Amino acid sequence: MTQQTAGRARSQAPDPWRYRWIVLGIATFTQAASGFFVGGIGALGVHLQRALDLSTAQLGLLVSAAQLVPLAGLLVAGELLDRYSERWVVGVGACVVALALGAGSLAPGYAALLGALLVVGAGYSTVQPGGSKSVASWFDASQRGFAMGIRQAGLPLGAALASAVLPLVAEEFGWRATLLTGGFVALFGAALFMGCYRRPPAPPAPPAPPAPPASQQGKEPSDPLAAQLRARLRMLREPSTVKIMLSGTSLISVQCGVGILTVLHLHQASSVGAGQAALILVASQGAGVAGRICLAAWSDRSRTGRYAIVLVCMIAVIAGLAVLMTPAGRTPVVASVVFVWLGFFGFGWYGPWVAHVTEAAPPGKTGFALGLAMSVNQIAIVTVPPTLGLLVDLTGSFTPAWALLSLLTAVALTVTANAERRSRRNEGGHRAGEPR
Numbered sequence: 001m002t003q004q005t006a007g008r009a010r011s012q013a014p015d016p017w018r019y020r021w022i023v024l025g026i027a028t029f030t031q032a033a034s035g036f037f038v039g040g041i042g043a044l045g046v047h048l049q050r051a052l053d054l055s056t057a058q059l060g061l062l063v064s065a066a067q068l069v070p071l072a073g074l075l076v077a078g079e080l081l082d083r084y085s086e087r088w089v090v091g092v093g094a095c096v097v098a099l100a101l102g103a104g105s106l107a108p109g110y111a112a113l114l115g116a117l118l119v120v121g122a123g124y125s126t127v128q129p130g131g132s133k134s135v136a137s138w139f140d141a142s143q144r145g146f147a148m149g150i151r152q153a154g155l156p157l158g159a160a161l162a163s164a165v166l167p168l169v170a171e172e173f174g175w176r177a178t179l180l181t182g183g184f185v186a187l188f189g190a191a192l193f194m195g196c197y198r199r200p201p202a203p204p205a206p207p208a209p210p211a212p213p214a215s216q217q218g219k220e221p222s223d224p225l226a227a228q229l230r231a232r233l234r235m236l237r238e239p240s241t242v243k244i245m246l247s248g249t250s251l252i253s254v255q256c257g258v259g260i261l262t263v264l265h266l267h268q269a270s271s272v273g274a275g276q277a278a279l280i281l282v283a284s285q286g287a288g289v290a291g292r293i294c295l296a297a298w299s300d301r302s303r304t305g306r307y308a309i310v311l312v313c314m315i316a317v318i319a320g321l322a323v324l325m326t327p328a329g330r331t332p333v334v335a336s337v338v339f340v341w342l343g344f345f346g347f348g349w350y351g352p353w354v355a356h357v358t359e360a361a362p363p364g365k366t367g368f369a370l371g372l373a374m375s376v377n378q379i380a381i382v383t384v385p386p387t388l389g390l391l392v393d394l395t396g397s398f399t400p401a402w403a404l405l406s407l408l409t410a411v412a413l414t415v416t417a418n419a420e421r422r423s424r425r426n427e428g429g430h431r432a433g434e435p436r
Helices: 002-012 016-034 045-052 056-068 070-083 086-104 110-138 141-152 154-173 175-196 224-237 239-269 274-301 306-324 332-348 350-360 366-395 399-432
Strands: none
Touching: 016 086, 016 110, 016 141, 016 154, 016 175, 045 056, 045 154, 045 175, 045 239, 056 070, 056 110, 056 239, 056 366, 070 086, 070 110, 070 366, 086 110, 086 175, 110 141, 110 350, 110 366, 141 154, 141 274, 141 350, 154 175, 154 274, 154 332, 239 274, 239 306, 239 332, 239 350, 239 366, 239 399, 274 306, 274 332, 274 350, 306 332, 306 350, 306 399, 332 350, 350 366, 366 399
């Protein structure tokens, strides 16, 4: 009877791993809240250009300012995440975002606003890899892609909500109120993550390693810092890392282009009103939310691996950009449909891509691998928006901007598809040569 009672009690005890869905929810919300304002800058383009007398290139620099510090900050955040709890690393970073946006609402002009967004980027450096690591640690491989897709949907979800709300706030209260709104949203996300996040239950302790030979006992390791640095440099030379970086930088460039130029293209090239153009951007970002979830879930079940889904996204993006470069791409209906298409694939790629990064990372180096991959993406995030804006300003047309993005994606597709084919051929040959 005692054993039966004990067994019944165990079966009725709550499963601690069910908490993973709460972790997924708060990580997704914190991602959306921290990127809320920056994600909505594209929808504020017409308002900011009028209020601050900005060119398209200057508008692109606002996004670049928020993404400049993460070039190094993501690497630092990755190291912190391998050493400390995500709860505090992410929470403190989101608080920095909130405070910087609050200070930015007092900015006297464009230069001060750029400075405030630099600080926003410093805080945001911890949120992206921290949230990804927290979700990866709670979900196993059978559900990790789906969970990571939901988590990464936080960015386009926040951008879609911001694109719907912030133009109304700017219209009613001015552009400064949009920064205050973004600051309050980020602060709420920080409080929620710090209050609710928990680490996953500890796995069983691995067996103790064998003791070193007596001849080696008492010797100090030669140089642990140098060994760690060599290990990190080796990651940069791995073919899988190069493949991740090329695909990530090309697709994040497309994502930046869609976020910054959608409203301007529809307003100037397709003669769509600013309000209606902002709604189409919302629809595009909403499609990105669906894309990140659906494509990541597909990657969980794909027999060809997660990276094959990333290749599909690159092909789809090239097709969409090609349409925008034709006369049909300047008609309101076709352009609107294409931007929704680009939202699904041009934002949706990130879910399976991040899941692939976490699984390709060496043991114990997940935080650094995420920080490294995302910091390389930051190079494109910083340089692409002002470059695209300058192209539009100099040529008076959006076609060169879309052509540049298409070329970058085509080059990355060619190189990484060939690398993926060689990798699969080598794996097949290795398996064929194994003894039965």
